[in-house]
Amino acid sequence: xxxxxxxxxxxxxxxxxxxxxxxxxxxxxxxxxxxxxxxxxxxxxxxxxxxxxxxxxxxxxxxxxxxxxxxxxxxxxxxxxxxxxxxxxxxxxxxxxxxxxxxxxxxxxxxxxxxxxxxxxxxxxxxxxxxxxxxxxxxxxxxxxxxxxxxxxxxxxxxxxxxxxxxxxxxxxxxxxxxxxxxxxxxxxxxxxxxxxxxxxxxxxxxxxxxxxxxxxxxxxxxxxxxxxx
Amino acid sequence: xxxxxxxxxxxxxxxxxxxxxxxxxxxxxxxxxxxxxxxxxxxxxxxxxxxxxxxxxxxxxxxxxxxxxxxxxxxxxxxxxxxxxxxxxxxxxxxxxxxxxxxxxxxxxxxxxxxxxxxxxxxxxxxxxxxxxxxxxxxxxxxxxxxxxxxxxxxxxxxxxxxxxxxxxxxxxxxxxxxxxxxxxxxxxxxxxxxxxxxxxxxxxxxxxxxxxxxxxxxxxxxxxxxxxxxxxxxxxxxxxxxxxxxxxxxxxxxxxxx
Amino acid sequence: xxxxxxxxxxxxxxxxxxxxxxxxxxxxxxxxxxxxxxxxxxxxxxxxxxxxxxxxxxxxxxxxxxxxxxxxxxxxxxxxxxxxxxxxxxxxxxxxxxxxxxxxxxxxxxxxxxxxxxxxxxxxxxxxxxxxxxxxxxxxxxxxxxxxxxxxxxxxxxxxxxxxxxxxxxxxxxxxxxxxxxxxxxxxxxxxxxxxxxxxxxxxxxxxxxxxxxxxxxxxx
Ligand SMILES: Nc1ncnc2c1ncn2[C@@H]1O[C@H](COP(=O)(O)OP(=O)(O)OP(=O)(O)O)[C@@H](O)[C@H]1O
Ligand SMILES: [Mg+2]
Numbered sequence: 001x002x003x004x005x006x007x008x009x010x011x012x013x014x015x016x017x018x019x020x021x022x023x024x025x026x027x028x029x030x031x032x033x034x035x036x037x038x039x040x041x042x043x044x045x046x047x048x049x050x051x052x053x054x055x056x057x058x059x060x061x062x063x064x065x066x067x068x069x070x071x072x073x074x075x076x077x078x079x080x081x082x083x084x085x086x087x088x089x090x091x092x093x094x095x096x097x098x099x100x101x102x103x104x105x106x107x108x109x110x111x112x113x114x115x116x117x118x119x120x121x122x123x124x125x126x127x128x129x130x131x132x133x134x135x136x137x138x139x140x141x142x143x144x145x146x147x148x149x150x151x152x153x154x155x156x157x158x159x160x161x162x163x164x165x166x167x168x169x170x171x172x173x174x175x176x177x178x179x180x181x182x183x184x185x186x187x188x189x190x191x192x193x194x195x196x197x198x199x200x201x202x203x204x205x206x207x208x209x210x211x212x213x214x215x216x217x218x219x220x221x222x223x224x225x226x227x228x229x230x
Numbered sequence: 231x232x233x234x235x236x237x238x239x240x241x242x243x244x245x246x247x248x249x250x251x252x253x254x255x256x257x258x259x260x261x262x263x264x265x266x267x268x269x270x271x272x273x274x275x276x277x278x279x280x281x282x283x284x285x286x287x288x289x290x291x292x293x294x295x296x297x298x299x300x301x302x303x304x305x306x307x308x309x310x311x312x313x314x315x316x317x318x319x320x321x322x323x324x325x326x327x328x329x330x331x332x333x334x335x336x337x338x339x340x341x342x343x344x345x346x347x348x349x350x351x352x353x354x355x356x357x358x359x360x361x362x363x364x365x366x367x368x369x370x371x372x373x374x375x376x377x378x379x380x381x382x383x384x385x386x387x388x389x390x391x392x393x394x395x396x397x398x399x400x401x402x403x404x405x406x407x408x409x410x411x412x413x414x415x416x417x418x419x420x421x422x423x424x425x426x427x428x429x430x431x432x433x434x435x436x437x438x439x440x441x442x443x444x445x446x447x448x449x450x451x452x453x454x455x456x457x458x459x460x461x462x463x464x465x466x467x468x469x470x471x472x473x474x475x476x477x478x479x480x481x482x483x484x485x486x487x488x489x
Numbered sequence: 490x491x492x493x494x495x496x497x498x499x500x501x502x503x504x505x506x507x508x509x510x511x512x513x514x515x516x517x518x519x520x521x522x523x524x525x526x527x528x529x530x531x532x533x534x535x536x537x538x539x540x541x542x543x544x545x546x547x548x549x550x551x552x553x554x555x556x557x558x559x560x561x562x563x564x565x566x567x568x569x570x571x572x573x574x575x576x577x578x579x580x581x582x583x584x585x586x587x588x589x590x591x592x593x594x595x596x597x598x599x600x601x602x603x604x605x606x607x608x609x610x611x612x613x614x615x616x617x618x619x620x621x622x623x624x625x626x627x628x629x630x631x632x633x634x635x636x637x638x639x640x641x642x643x644x645x646x647x648x649x650x651x652x653x654x655x656x657x658x659x660x661x662x663x664x665x666x667x668x669x670x671x672x673x674x675x676x677x678x679x680x681x682x683x684x685x686x687x688x689x690x691x692x693x694x695x696x697x698x699x700x701x702x703x704x705x706x707x708x709x710x
Contacts, residue, residue: 069677072638072680072681072684072685073642073677073680073684074642074643074644074646074656074680075645076645076646076648077656077659077673077676077680078677080656080659080660080663081669081673081674081677084663084669084673085669085670085673088669088670166548166549166550166551167550168550169550169552169553172552180550180552180553180556183553184556184560187560192564193556193557193560193561194562194564197553197560197561198557198561201550201553201554202549204548204549204553205544205545208547208548208549209544209548286604286607286608288604288608316613320612323607323608323610324610326608327608327609330601330605330608332601334604334605336605336620336624337624338623338627347619348609348610348611351611351615352610352611352612396609397608400609400610
């Protein structure tokens with residue numbers, strides 16, 4: 001995909017301006033991968049959290065072991081596992097999806113803890129009140145527990161989203177051409193790594209600072225008492 | 231107030247203390263003579279703790295002059311909120327000790343180390359000597375047998391007695407007590423008061439005590455000062471203040487706390 | 490071909506992983522304390538330096554940092570061997586996060602404790618080392634434990650700068666045997682086992698730090 005591009009490496013400034021467009025394309029891939037991974041992590045994490053609260057010991061324990069395993073093993077190896085092993089079982093996914101899935105799996109382990117903490121932090125009294133009002137378990141979750149858990153959960157989730165953005169460069173090892181993969185490739189062609197890698201580093205720094213500031217605002221804006229779902 | 235004419239050890243003259251827009255002390259004047267035992271009483275928020283905290287250099291003050299044994303708290307060219315160098319403040323602190331309402335023992339040190347640590351590190355006393363003296367002090371407060379316990383293993387009253395021993399180990403000339411029994415369960419108040427009562431007989435030790443224990447104040451102090459809105463509204467011998475208060479505010483306060 | 494023949498290679502890789510992880514944790518802990526203390530006690534200049542350090546190493550991606558130090562830095566004439574580069578970058582990364590942990594724990598020491606230290610005439614350094622840090626360190630332990638596990642996991646990235654760690658060994662063996670399922674399963678299990686060992690080690694350190702009776706209650710996490 002890099003043929004036809006010419007990079008002007010005479011000064012760092014011309015070099016930067018000539019690679020900036022392609023790096024920004026990489027940025028969109030980075031953000032898309034993080035977003036896809038985050039979506040998977042949010043859904044899967046909730047599933048893990050609820051399964052862990054299952055009354056069947058077999059289910060809650062199996063979930064606990066899986067979550068612990070996902071949390072204590074490297075993303076890179078999990079990614080290799082998905083990338084090389086899934087096809088052996090006839091599941092062939094595009095590299096981007098494999099990458100997003102790996103990110104999502106690893107972070108589902110983290111988000112499940114956030115959900116669990118959020119649900120458990122809603123006082124036991126609230127459960128008892130829900131029972132006293134004769135709500136079903138489903139209604140209690142939907143109308144009482146989750147609305148109150150949201151303000152506790154959102155900031156932690158935000159932090160994990162930022163962390164995921166910073167981990168997407170790992171996906172470049174399975175040919176997902178995000179920012180850093182592109183910077184590396186440019187470096188290989190020109191034998192001049194300093195400018196592209198520094199540029200990518202700065203973009204990440206900027207991204208992190210912006211996200212943190214945004215999160216800080218969001219946290220202040222959230223109503224402490226809870227957010228009704230309906 | 232006439233019988234003893236030793237020089238004043240503490241002298242507030244025209245001291246002003248503000249927290250932002252809130253003026254806590256304004257044109258505050260207050261003198262304590264060497265060895266005197268003074269109790270400060272008064273309603274909540276009247277500035278009693280602030281006076282002690284200023285003396286302990288935990289709070290700066292803005293205007294006026296404060297001296298301790300003739301040493302001024304502000305230095306002529308002093309900078310920062312305290313208008314003095316850290317060295318100067320440390321010099322002042324060698325003369326003052328404080329016992330806090332919530333004990334503030336160091337949770338990670340045993341009782342003995344709590345008492346020994348400051349003499350060892352700050353005064354540079356040899357360990358054997360520091361420990362020997364610490365044990366004497368712990369014995370005095372009746373806790374020598376608890377020397378290897380951690381604060382979390384002691385009752386509130388025991389912790390406060392250790393805190394008194396810890397303050398005394400630095401050999402202060404002025405000892406400040408800020409409501410030393412307010413955080414205690416009623417049945418533990420007595421053991422702490424009896425330790426303080428013992429100290430009241432030390433002639434060289436100047437004591438400033440903020441307390442709500444009026445009977446105790448009457449018993450141990452040479453002088454009682456009634457604070458109201460950052461001023462000393464009335465002061466005098468305990469029998470005068472408690473027996474025949476002149477000011478209406480004092481009568482009002484005493485009847486509310488003694489009721 | 491049977492992958493069991495390659496077990497020694499995996500074992501060697503695991504050894505490299507452990508070495509790099511432990512070295513990074515050790516160096517990272519030093520950085521964490523130095524920069525964390527600078528943030529809290531350093532005065533305007535030192536604390537700004539510490540702030541820049543933590544923001545840069547927390548705010549940019551670890552893999553970018555690794556490549557930057559591996560590929561880019563030699564171009565301006567600074568180069569280390571890959572293992573040193575790997576350890577230094579991992580340590581700096583962990584140190585950035587660790588400094589935040591140290592800063593948070595130090596600023597959570599109650600003002601009452603600091604006032605007690607002041608009333609006993611401790612100097613600033615004595616207050617820091619004899620009062621604040623011993624209490625703060627208990628608060629730091631759970632977060633440091635997570636960071637240690639995180640460092641173990643992230644150490645797999647050094648395989649991408651040609652260090653023969655566990656992940657690198659797994660990749661090499663797969664390229665020979667093409668038996669991905671067994672080799673990656675066993676590699677994941679190896680990492681899991683190492684994490685568990687590390688957790689036990691952290692528990693032991695934590696217990697030492699709490700000194701039995703001094704902090705009997707679980708700290709807030
Ligand atoms: N750090 C602070 N910042 C702002 N205001 C303060 C601060 N400390 C004390 N104040 C205010 O100063 C006034 C005097 O406080 P101080 O603690 O000296 O009162 P007190 O007489 O000791 O009362 P109490 O009996 O409740 O202990 C109060 O109005 C209090 O709100
Ligand atoms: Mg007070």
